[in-house]
Amino acid sequence: MLKKTGLLLLFSAGFLSTKAQQTIPFRITKYNNIIVKTVVNKKDSLDLMFQIAMKDGAISPERKRKADHIIFNKEEISENNTVDIGKLSFKDILFTDNQLTGPEADGKIGTGLFEGKAFTIDYDNNQFVIFDKMPDLKGFQPIQTIYDQDAFYVVGDNVIDGHRQEEGHFVLQSGYSGGILYSNPFAEEKDLNKKLKITGEKTLKDSKGRSLVTKQAVLPFFKLGDMVFKNISIAFFAGEIKTQNVSYLGADMLRRFIWVFDADRKTAYIKPSKYYSEPYYKIN
Structure with a gap:
């Protein structure tokens, strides 16, 4: 039974990988928050908390890391930013200034990373997976x-x-x-x-x-x-x-x-x- 289960898991993981277009690693804090390591505008290394209830990004006034290369206007809005996560690069990301976030985070990032795509929040493997087409949904x-x-x-x-x-x-x-x-x-x-x-x-x-x-x-x-x-x-x-x-x-x-x-x-x-x-x- 254990061997059969192991084979099924390997087959499922292999099948998903053929459909997957991009993966984004994350870590989970003791507060259950998802943290993504990013580089914003090629300069600012920021730990951003994933917020599924928002599309864009935000920077916290209580951040521990500098965000000197995100330029905000009088309305505390910054447009057309790039966000790099590992080998992936996302363009035209909007940030709002002075929004509180969870512990261990310098700000927030939302679902704009997955614009127009199907995506998975995989808590078993600590990663997001972005798909052009829906993956195998057996067991879901x-x-x-x-x-x-x-x-x-x-x-x-x-x-x-x-x-x-x-x-x-x-x-x-x-x-x-x-x-x-x-x-x-x-x-x-x-x-x-x-x-x-x-x-x-x-x-x-x-x-x-x-x-x-x-x-x-x-x-x-x-x-x-x-x-x-x-x-x-x-x-x-x-x-x-x-x-x-x-x-x-x-x-x-x-x-x-x-x-x-x-x-x-x-x-x-x-x-x-x-x-x-x-x-x-x-x-x-």
């Missing part, structure tokens, strides 16, 4: 995606109270380290504060004294496609500040699958990665 299951304003939306089923499934739309958000973060409207409508087991709470106040309460809780069941997760760690906001208008499917959930996105961004294909059964990440 399709899930519908809505691509709107540079972000991917997927539908997940949430079992909050008993066995009733509550459908929700989630933005794929690789910059959020946790698994699921619910929007304020969803949390209030479904009364998550009373219906879920609360495991943690943190309160912050703004300059006007208004409170932002982050609550950690346990969701009995979550379903994406045909795959069901039990007792999943989730978060939502409470208090007077209500700015979270969309729900996130964060990096802790993204890493549990290998993802293939088609070129027209209407369908994603998923199958379990090596992280599928890892313990859930808990936001401090």
Whole structure:
């Protein structure tokens, strides 16, 4: 059985390599963020966090490395930049200045690297693979995606109270380290504060004294496609500040699958990665 499985894996890897046009290596931080090593405008060596919920790039004010060769205008926009990753070179990349990013990153880079192409986020081998044509999808299951304003939306089923499934739309958000973060409207409508087991709470106040309460809780069941997760760690906001208008499917959930996105961004294909059964990440 082990020999047969090994042969299948070798055959699958070999088949994918014949279809693959380009590969981009990455590393995963302890915060579940994807970091890509880049050289911008042939001069600035920057570690950029991959952000699936944006198309372009951004530079952080808290960066550790210099970005002296990215020239910004008065609107803090820089156009027509080149980004080199290994032997690959990408042109006409736009950067925005002064956007915060995840730990260990000097900025962010989005899905503009894959413009007009199908691509894979391969968490098993720590790489993106860019295709001219769709690869072999044996073992993957399709899930519908809505691509709107540079972000991917997927539908997940949430079992909050008993066995009733509550459908929700989630933005794929690789910059959020946790698994699921619910929007304020969803949390209030479904009364998550009373219906879920609360495991943690943190309160912050703004300059006007208004409170932002982050609550950690346990969701009995979550379903994406045909795959069901039990007792999943989730978060939502409470208090007077209500700015979270969309729900996130964060990096802790993204890493549990290998993802293939088609070129027209209407369908994603998923199958379990090596992280599928890892313990859930808990936001401090």
